[in-house]
Amino acid sequence: MSGGSGGEAGVSVLIVDDDAGDRKQLRRLLAQALPRAQVFEAEDAGAAEAFDACEPDLILLDHMLPGTTGLELMSRLSAPWPKAAVVMMTGQGSEEIAKEAILNGAIDYLPKTGLTEELLRRVALSSIGIARSRWYAAERQAELSSFCDVLIHDFKAPIRSAEFLAEQIVEDLEDEDLDSLSQSAQLLQKTARQMSALVQSLATHIRADRSTAPVERVSLERVVDTALTALQREIAENGAEVTVDTAALLVCCNPAELAQVLQNLLANAIKYAGGRRPEIRITAARLDRPDEPERAEMLRLCVADNGIGIPAENARAVFDPFKRLPSALAVPGTGLGLATCRKVVKRYGGRIWCEPGREVGTVFCIELPVDLPRAAEDVAPTSGQTARA
The missing domain is CATH 1.10.287 (Helix Hairpins)
Known part of the structure; x- marks a missing residue:
């Protein structure tokens, strides 16, 4: 498996094909059809299922693979990547294979013979748009x-x-x-x-996912200060101790929306202190990932507390809508706060998670891009959605 296309912003494409020559040909066509795309390769089913560099927007899936078929692999790839558009490919055109591929969830079908840059571009963009619309509707x-x-x-x-x-x-x-x-x-x-x-x-x-609020590069210190100001009363009434170490960092967001996300995390830290005096630490650092160009320009913001904590087995579920842990049922809430936080963060091209396995307290981490996204030229937005740069 190998990374591609110089870390340019754009769609991400995963080529799953056991033929090195075919992969090389597809990469060449993609360089012309989608010049800003990131292209990755997997030579068999195992490599495709182990791929974790990013969530691909488009999967070019060979029909015949060692030990399996593209049709069998398709459902296993759709589970972790529900937004990905799968385009089935084969060396010989066949209406029967095309029909079977579409019935099994492929967006489109392409024979490798006679494939052109323009055809690949048209099918790739339309397939990504359809896949995103399907996912959004679901x-x-x-x-x-x-x-x-x-x-x-x-x-x-x-x-x-x-x-x-x-x-x-x-x-x-x-x-x-x-x-x-x-x-x-x-x-x-x-x-x-x-x-x-x-x-x-x-x-x-x-x-949360329909916001048209402008995104800009802003001082993280300004965002944190906004959140803390909004929670002055709660902090004072609960005797909470909040320490901040964000340095002079910038982040790409809408400051009011990110402040609301941070305010939610801080309010939870106070609310679920479990009878202790709330101790909250806000830290941030710029990430240095030269080996992961698609995630290199990111900032990580963490909120750590000394509250009741979250069991490791629930670390992912807490972000589901209406999900409330048994240990939190005694505290008033709707179970929507963290789910809304995830929506906002994902809209900025970031991610949010809870670090599991702590004996006391919880650490929530957010990764956000430092720079503004470039204009999305490769993928036109579908109805009700925004194209990703």
């Missing part, structure tokens, strides 16, 4: 299903509570019990605030 459908579930489940209790309290208020008015009336009214207000908070969380989560 994600939205799954999300809408989850929203229905949470609305049905999470609103039942506060609605029943509001109904009961309203009845109690009527009784208190009839009995002229002002003390009880005041107490019931306060509880009703609290219930209304809980429902309002849930609706707001849902709205924020839905809009």
